[in-house]
Amino acid sequence: MGYVTQDSWDAHYGEGCSFRPLDDTEVTLLRELVPAPPSGGHALDVGCGTGELARHLAAAGYTVDALDHAASALSIAEQTPPASGTVRFVRCDIERDPLDGLHSSYDLIAFRLSYAFIGDRTRVLHRLRERLGPGGAIVVITPVAAAVPADRRGIALDEEEIALLSAGWHTAEQHDAAGLAFLVLRDPAPGPVTYRGKGRPSPHALTGAGAVVTNEAGHVLLGRARRGTWELPGGKNDAGESFVEAAVRELEEETGLTARAADARVMAILMDSVNGMPRVTAAVRVVDFRGKPAVREPDLIRRWEWHDIADLPTLAAELFTPSAHVLNVVWPGLLPDLPPVHRYPLA
Template sequence: MGHVTQDAWDAHYGAGRSFRPLGDAEHTLLRAHVPAPPGGRALDVGCGLGELARHLAAAGYTVDAIDLAVTALDIAERTPPVSGTVRYLRCDIERDSLDDLHTSYDLITLRLSYAFIGDRTRVMHRLRERLRPGGAIVVVTPLAAAVPADRRRTALDEHEITLLSADWHTVERHDTDGLACLVLRDPASGPVAYRGKGRPSPHALTGAGVVVTDAAGHVLLGRSLKGTWELPGGKNDADESFAEAAVRELAEETGLRAEASAARLLALLMDSVHGMPRVTAAVRVVDFRGTPEVREPHLIHRWEWHALADLPTLTADLFTPSAHVLDVVWPGLLPELPPVHRYPLASEPRP
């Protein structure tokens, strides 16, 4: 769904709206699968009005409850838990520092909040780094197939659930009164694998892979419907330079706007696919405008800003030409790349 602003959330809670109350089936599931250990600590992400946080405190956890909406936290703090301790913190899980959180938790919950996170892969990596050995992350979400069309952006489809589950060795899925409840344990990590996306249509296989980074240094990757993460980019049109192809493809795929003068051609890379030569221009776009969004849903399922340190351990495959382009900008970041012929054209200042 992407990021929702604090003002929008404050207006939501300020108007007296909330979300589906915590049900008996969820109480039973939490007791059975994630009982509080002695001295247990829990983090509730997107706590809203604090109902789940208070339940976890009464169950024996010491709870940190975070939310983007100040209005929701103000309301939550007026209702203390029956027993135990809840500490409420204003935190944008995608954009803010997590330094105010504890370094480790036995339980991390995301109830009806995961679908509202834009860069889910990166956020989940940061959360699982705070998970104690033997701990669990619990994601409770509506299913897209079970909600009206106008509410599907608040739910997860099976593709997103499969992608989320791929990062864990142990995944338990339960139904709680029509909600999907995922209990995730034992994080999985790379090394990242590389693969193509099947035989391309006949074409002179030349194109550009585009590297753009946000202010925090995260790199933009799209989740292809063919099952890979990949950079923005694509084939050249007739009489089109690599720089022109790069900014055009960037706009067509993500909505980000840049001038060709802001596109730096760093190298040409040549490998082969199904016996045909494939030439990829590594292009670095150093200035752009806009916010990434899916413009070609028949090709790309979603766009996310990824932390560089996460790329070597992605559990989902990375499109091979994109991996080669990333290696031009950040040499040595990715392990054991497939063979490629590289023709450097310019130097990229190290970020």
């Protein structure tokens, strides 16, 4: 189960080792909080070890399926029958083996000192709660991280894990069992998943869009930037803005040309880097627009010009690298000797 291999569990029990015995506090809580139904009930003991809890539940009126994936533990468990009632010991890895052989409905599903060793806890709990009968309960008896040495935290649950375990139930009680957490979960209440971020991230990348606009003669629009390059209309995304929305907005802010988002499409996503920072650029083709280009941001652009596409490989000035990559998406192979870029074409 999860953190420890099957061979190590077999060795653990084969060497005569076990775990903390069931004590009077646990017995009292089991009797008071999850008694067997008057007509008897079914219980599932997950990670039963040598069978102490399973035998107690059988004597208390349950018919018990006791699971463990350590053959040595089950061999020891089967040597001591319950004082009364029925226990069926089953070799089963609760995370990996099919559960077809289990009863379809349980009144009690118990994890005693075993839950912390399960790796895929959420998935296992979801599958088992589907077998919980009406009025049934899941009981998890576990050490808590704050009460064990740091080098043994793997056998315990911390507060965050206990809160996660308790989520999605109408009733989640926690009791103290002589230093152990005794959790009783009733009435599953799975809700829709919710979403949240992880706080404000540190700056990691530049993202933006380059807009390719051609006029009725097939000429492409480039601006002469004050930093000495030719470049397409475009720029960085605003928060919450799509690449198409960014391209259309920047086109209007920089040139005065207006276009609808419906008249623009992303043709590829391009990724390179600048000064060690990742840069992501969307190649956006604008197929319809209104107006005539004008300098709207004179601090950035000196003028806008319509260029013959065939002239681009011999421009007597430098092309802004992201603009060159975008142009090469629309007219593949047009520009020679481009700097490296990762290109992800879109249908």
